[in-house]
Each structure stands twice: as C-alpha cells, then as structure tokens.
Amino acid sequence: MPTAAADWRVSMGLFDFIKGQFIEVIEWLDDKGVLVYRFPAYDNAIKMDAKLIVRESQAAIFVNEGQIADVFGPGTHTLGTLNLPVLTALNSWKYGFNSPFKSDVYFLNMTNFTDQKWGTTNPVIIRDPEFGIIRMRGFGNYSFRISDPVVFLKDIFGTKQELTTAGITGFLKSAVVSGISDMIGEAKIPVADLSSSYDELSRLSVSRLQPQFSAIGLTLTNVTIENISLPEDVEKMIDRRSSMNIAGNLDQYMKFQTAESIRDAANQPGGVAGTGAGLGAGMAMGQMMGQMMNQMTGKSPEPQQAEASQQQTAPQQPTFQQQPGNKKFCSECGSKLTENAKFCSECGSKT
Structure with missing residues (x-):
C-alpha cells in the first residue's frame, strides 16, 4: 500500500x-x-x-x-x-x-529604424520650365519609428506571430516615392537647380508625408534625398549650355580656342607651320560668327572688328593725296612731284 x-x-x-x-x-x-x-x-x-x-x-x-x-x-x-x-x-x-x-x-x-532605402522603380515624368517634359529618377533613405503602438497594432499587425521591417517597408517606400515625386513637381524647381535644393526638399518631404505615417501609428523622423538623376540627353544639353555660359564673349572664346589649337599644334610632328592655314580659316570663321551673333542680338560690331571687316572687303586704292591746284603726286604713275612742277619727271605726263 x-x-x-x-x-x-x-x-x-x-x-x-x-x-x-x-x-x-x-x-x-x-x-x-x-x-x-x-x-x-x-x-x-x-x-x-x-x-x-x-x-x-x-x-x-x-x-x-x-x-x-x-x-x-x-x-x-x-x-x-x-x-x-x-x-x-x-x-x-x-x-x-x-x-x-x-x-x-x-x-x-519603439526604436528609430534608420537607413530605410527608397528609390524610383520607374522614371517619374515632370514638367520643367526650361527643358519641358522630362523623366527623372531619384533615390535616398528615410527613418521612422512607432509612435502609437495601439494604432499600429490594430491597423498593421493583425494576428501574425511577428512583423519585421521587411514586411512593411514596401508600403512605406511607395508612400515616400509618391510624396517626393508630387512635391518636386509642385515645387517647379528647374532641374539645373535641384542638386542645390536636396536639403530643403528633404525637410519638406517629412512634413508632407507625416500625416500618412501618423494614420498608421508611425512617425517619419527623417528623409534624405541622395540623388536625382536626369536622362542622358538632358544632361548633355545642360553641359552644352554650361559651355556657352563659360565661353561668354564669342570673340574671347575664339581667341581661347586659337591659343589651345596652337598649343596642340606645337606638339604635332608638323609643328605650328603645318596648321597655319587651318588656324587662319578658323579665325576668319570666328569673326564671321561674331558678326552674325551681333546682328542677332542687335549689337553693332566692335570698332576694331568693323575696321578690320572694311579693310577686308573694300578694294585697295592708291593712297594719293591730291588737292586741287597743288598736286603732290602724279595722277598717272603716282610718283612724287616737285614743287610747282608742270610735268612728271618719271612718266612725262602733264600735271
């Protein structure tokens, strides 16, 4: 027992x-x-x-x-x-x-989840005041944290065993990309000035997107725009315009180009002499372009340029200085006459 x-x-x-x-x-x-x-x-x-x-x-x-x-x-x-x-x-x-x-x-x-990536999957079309309708891409990162655990648990979590950042970042990324794209389009900042406005656009993005995050119990703590890229053809157009702005005065630009050509020619086997004809043609073309630009902008050519142009186009005439009643040069051969001479001592013509 x-x-x-x-x-x-x-x-x-x-x-x-x-x-x-x-x-x-x-x-x-x-x-x-x-x-x-x-x-x-x-x-x-x-x-x-x-x-x-x-x-x-x-x-x-x-x-x-x-x-x-x-x-x-x-x-x-x-x-x-x-x-x-x-x-x-x-x-x-x-x-x-x-x-x-x-x-x-x-x-x-409740910690702050940082370095969450965002980026445009497809190009975003915006209207630029200078280049018209263009496509752009952008990427960066953002940070968030849970601010209202009750709202977040009720609206997002459900009955799952656990929820990681990977399970929600797809939704958050879409909201960030959409908000930033709309904001850039509404800001109407020229694409050439976007890179200098990243900080301002990032701060505006936080305030613009915060209501969407608050609705699900989150706080958007930071948004960073790392880069906004443009199509290759638009970037080339910006480079060409930058070159024109750097060149400034066309005459000075042609002089700079000539000096560069002389330097390059000196390093060639034929030396400067071998490229003289080409340089002369280039300088003449530069003067013609300068005159055309002045006509288009309504500016008159510089006095030196106008004088050079007249010397190139006007026919060459004998530089005889003749005065009525007191000739100093023969009208036939151009020889210098002695004072009160009646006949030219060189050709015998009557003066």
Whole structure:
C-alpha cells in the first residue's frame, strides 16, 4: 500500500507540473529588425502576480480575445487586477482575483529604424520650365519609428506571430516615392537647380508625408534625398549650355580656342607651320560668327572688328593725296612731284 510519503511526493510532482504550465516571467530580448513580436504563450496561462519586463524603447500590449486591453511602458510590472484594469473589466474579475488567466501579449519595438532605402522603380515624368517634359529618377533613405503602438497594432499587425521591417517597408517606400515625386513637381524647381535644393526638399518631404505615417501609428523622423538623376540627353544639353555660359564673349572664346589649337599644334610632328592655314580659316570663321551673333542680338560690331571687316572687303586704292591746284603726286604713275612742277619727271605726263 502506498505510504503517506509516497502520496506527498506524487502531490508535489503534480503541483510542480501544473505550476510549470503557468507563465511567471514575460519579456522579449531579441528585437533586431522586428517591429512587433507576439509572446509565445500558446495554451499556457499567465500566473497572476507574474513579472512583465518591458525594456527601454519597448511597449507591451495585452489583447483579450482579439480586443486590445492594457498597455505597458518600460519597467518591471507585477501583474494583478490593479494594473490590468481593462483586462479585469473584460473578464469581470473580482477584486483580489488570483487565478491564472490567458491573454495574448505583444511587444512593440519603439526604436528609430534608420537607413530605410527608397528609390524610383520607374522614371517619374515632370514638367520643367526650361527643358519641358522630362523623366527623372531619384533615390535616398528615410527613418521612422512607432509612435502609437495601439494604432499600429490594430491597423498593421493583425494576428501574425511577428512583423519585421521587411514586411512593411514596401508600403512605406511607395508612400515616400509618391510624396517626393508630387512635391518636386509642385515645387517647379528647374532641374539645373535641384542638386542645390536636396536639403530643403528633404525637410519638406517629412512634413508632407507625416500625416500618412501618423494614420498608421508611425512617425517619419527623417528623409534624405541622395540623388536625382536626369536622362542622358538632358544632361548633355545642360553641359552644352554650361559651355556657352563659360565661353561668354564669342570673340574671347575664339581667341581661347586659337591659343589651345596652337598649343596642340606645337606638339604635332608638323609643328605650328603645318596648321597655319587651318588656324587662319578658323579665325576668319570666328569673326564671321561674331558678326552674325551681333546682328542677332542687335549689337553693332566692335570698332576694331568693323575696321578690320572694311579693310577686308573694300578694294585697295592708291593712297594719293591730291588737292586741287597743288598736286603732290602724279595722277598717272603716282610718283612724287616737285614743287610747282608742270610735268612728271618719271612718266612725262602733264600735271
């Protein structure tokens, strides 16, 4: 027959088994990249007076049969009817209730999730005041954190075991790209000036996108625009216009080009002499272009240029200085006449 000692050991063993099924400590340690974690209680009951450990940058939420109940911030909490008022009311617990209970416990990571990438999958079409309709691409990063754990748990998490950043960044990235694209289009900043406006556009993006993030319990803490790229043909057009602006005065530009050509020619086997004809043609072409540009802009050519042009186009005439009644040069051969001469001493013509 079993003795009293044997009965006691059986009773203690059963008590230990039952006690082992009750959860006495609830905590979450590993939170790398995880936004929400469901504590694995399963069918185990939570012991009344159990310890709930919520670390810094965490929040814990008790959910009773799908209904959000009590929320706990950082600290060590001893669970009881006093600090579980909503759960107590939902289950109609009496004061001093001390029986184990069942509840889903969710931990939320309240840290700032940084370096989340965004980028345009397809080109974004905008209207530029200088180049017209163009396509652009952009990329950068953003940061966010959970600001309202109740709203986020209700609207985003659902009943999953855990939620990582990878499970939500697709949705957030689409919102960021759409908001930045709309903002750049509405800002009407010329594409040539976009690179100098990245900081301003980033700050505007935060304020513009914040309402969408707040609606799901998040806070958008930062947006960074790293680069906005343009099609290759638009970049080449900008380079050509930059070259024209750098050249400035066309005459000075042609002189610069000539000096560069002379330097390059000196390094060639034929030397400068071998390229003289080409340089002369280039300088003449430069003068013609200068005159054409002046005509298009309504400017008259420079005095030196006008004089040179007249010297090139006007026929050469003998530079005789003739005055009525007192000739100094023969009108036939151009020889210099002596004073009061009546005939030229060279050709004999009458003066």
